Amino acid sequence: MGKIETLQTWGRALLDFAYPPHCAVCEADIEAAELLCGSCWAEIVTRRSHPQTEDGSRAFEQVVSLGPFTGALQQAIYALKFRNQVRLGRALGERMGQCLAEQLAPLDCLLPVPLHPARQRERGFNQSAEIAAGLGAVLGVPVCHGVVRRRRNTRQQALLSAEERRANLLGAFAPMAALPASVRIGIVDDVWTTGETMIACAQAVESDRLWAVVLARSDAGDLLT
Ligand SMILES: [Zn+2]
Numbered sequence: 001m002g003k004i005e006t007l008q009t010w011g012r013a014l015l016d017f018a019y020p021p022h023c024a025v026c027e028a029d030i031e032a033a034e035l036l037c038g039s040c041w042a043e044i045v046t047r048r049s050h051p052q053t054e055d056g057s058r059a060f061e062q063v064v065s066l067g068p069f070t071g072a073l074q075q076a077i078y079a080l081k082f083r084n085q086v087r088l089g090r091a092l093g094e095r096m097g098q099c100l101a102e103q104l105a106p107l108d109c110l111l112p113v114p115l116h117p118a119r120q121r122e123r124g125f126n127q128s129a130e131i132a133a134g135l136g137a138v139l140g141v142p143v144c145h146g147v148v149r150r151r152r153n154t155r156q157q158a159l160l161s162a163e164e165r166r167a168n169l170l171g172a173f174a175p176m177a178a179l180p181a182s183v184r185i186g187i188v189d190d191v192w193t194t195g196e197t198m199i200a201c202a203q204a205v206e207s208d209r210l211w212a213v214v215l216a217r218s219d220a221g222d223l224l225t
Contacts (some may be wrong), residue, residue, distance in 0.1 A: 023115035024079035024088060025072045035091050036076060043072040045090075045099050053197040059202040060212045064103060066096040069218030071189055077190050077216060080127050089127050092215055093134025101139060107186040107211060109179070110136050110143045113201050116153035130214055131215060132188040143184070148173045162194070186213040193218045
């Protein structure tokens with residue numbers, strides 16, 4: 001353990017002493033490393049209802065999600081994105097990898113949906129990259145960066161009509177590097193809603209061996225980007 005890691009460990013221990021850690025979903029007391037309490041984790045991994053679904057766009061061979069965008073999974077994703085619970089991204093990715101290892105086995109690499117650099121600076125991290133890191137570690141699959149970039153900082157999709165959303169996303173992603181045609185790529189994001197963001201990203205990847213891999217699937221409109 002290096003000096004910085006040692007300091008971080010001590011710093012965290014001190015913080016845990018001063019502010020005992022709570023579940024990011026239900027606020028129950030927990031061990032620091034768990035991030036969520038046992039019952040919230042149990043709800044997340046047992047409420048799988050969308051193991052595999054067609055997206056109708058033919059952009060993806062499969063759309064795979066850990067569960068519906070409801071309950072503890074929804075709250076955990078809100079905590080990740082809007083309450084800076086960065087470590088939850090990796091932890092959720094790891095749980096997804098453990099639950100769906102068999103189903104995700106055909107993937108050769110993972111490609112997190114990039115954020116626009118300005119948005120990433122504002123948030124401090126890319127939640128999709130955190131999820132992909134956890135998934136990749138469990139599945140033993142590499143995470144590719146620098147394959148596509150986000151060239152436009154798309155506005156909050158929730159406020160737009162379907163037509164405006166599509167126009168907003170047109171050309172939002174640009175290719176940077178090509179992967180071999182034989183590689184099956186899992187494009188990773190936190191939530192699938194209309195799928196338009198992921199389909200726009202898929203178009204920039206230009207491969208016909210793409211899967212969409214998301215923590216949660218929602219049919220209630222694009223609430224978050
Ligand atoms: Zn909890």
